[in-house]
Amino acid sequence: MLSTLPQTGRPVAPAAGPVKIEAKAITKVYGGKKGAFTALDPVSFDIREQEFVSFVGPSGCGKSSLLRILAGLEEASSGELYISGQAIDGPGADRGMVFQSYTLFPWLTVRQNIEFGLTLKGVPLLEKRQIADHFMELVQLTKFAKSYPKELSGGMKQRVAIARALANNPEVLLMDEPFGALDPQTKNSMQEMLLNLWEKEKTTVVFITHDIEEAIFLSQRVYVMQAHPGRIKQTVHVPPGLRSDAGCRDSEAFLQLKREIVSHIGAAPEEE
Numbered sequence: 001m002l003s004t005l006p007q008t009g010r011p012v013a014p015a016a017g018p019v020k021i022e023a024k025a026i027t028k029v030y031g032g033k034k035g036a037f038t039a040l041d042p043v044s045f046d047i048r049e050q051e052f053v054s055f056v057g058p059s060g061c062g063k064s065s066l067l068r069i070l071a072g073l074e075e076a077s078s079g080e081l082y083i084s085g086q087a088i089d090g091p092g093a094d095r096g097m098v099f100q101s102y103t104l105f106p107w108l109t110v111r112q113n114i115e116f117g118l119t120l121k122g123v124p125l126l127e128k129r130q131i132a133d134h135f136m137e138l139v140q141l142t143k144f145a146k147s148y149p150k151e152l153s154g155g156m157k158q159r160v161a162i163a164r165a166l167a168n169n170p171e172v173l174l175m176d177e178p179f180g181a182l183d184p185q186t187k188n189s190m191q192e193m194l195l196n197l198w199e200k201e202k203t204t205v206v207f208i209t210h211d212i213e214e215a216i217f218l219s220q221r222v223y224v225m226q227a228h229p230g231r232i233k234q235t236v237h238v239p240p241g242l243r244s245d246a247g248c249r250d251s252e253a254f255l256q257l258k259r260e261i262v263s264h265i266g267a268a269p270e271e272e
């Protein structure tokens, strides 16, 4: 269970909860005309149940490759990867994905998009309706149940995509720059909505972003990556009291952590 911190109202995963995702020495080498290219070399980490963890790093450090490997959409070149102790060998219903590009089915309404996975699974109609109602309410799209994606703004489309992923009750939500294409104001409100959702649904979240502020605001832990080759350079723990109010992003503690992460990203790669 998550515990509630009175000073922030924000739940924090227990420090020693069970490991949900275990990555051991994952590497990814791409072949190409110019020869082999090492994108991940090697990467190891643990993510605990109900944790919200972000990966930040410069362009090309292998963030998306890592997430695609976690999703089972791509194979690691070597290493071991487990979710709840089970080796990953392809995509699975235990993992929900939300990408930066809007991936809704344009011919389906908001409700039908959210119900899509449930329909495939043969969930009975009434139950399917109730699950979709629950998530439409959580992402504040109940009024748009009958709208089609082309009638929605970018932020609304991403809310549908998040609701669709969560409706399938995944054990892990994998998010690849989901708010990267949104304007700053929409992005901020989406971040707050995601935090509220996470507090209610308690899904383990792996979040990829370029945006350090976003990573600090959302996460309990931030893995800072470096490029050429892609590696985890530093693990940064975000103190739970950091997001104490709406203006937390301007607080000295928040800015200090941001500077710390910038310095890790900016510094030269460590020697072997």
Ligand SMILES: Nc1ncnc2c1ncn2[C@@H]1O[C@H](COP(=O)(O)OP(=O)(O)OP(=O)(O)O)[C@@H](O)[C@H]1O
Pocket (backbone or CB within 6 Å): 030, 031, 032, 037, 039, 057, 058, 059, 060, 061, 062, 063, 064, 065, 066, 210, 230
């Ligand atoms: N299918 C592929 N074939 C060859 N090289 C690839 C392939 N996919 C990714 N790469 C290379 O692997 C490296 C890591 O790419 P990846 O997209 O994982 O990085 P990233 O950190 O997500 O970058 P960005 O933030 O710019 O999206 C990059 O140098 C990229 O060019």
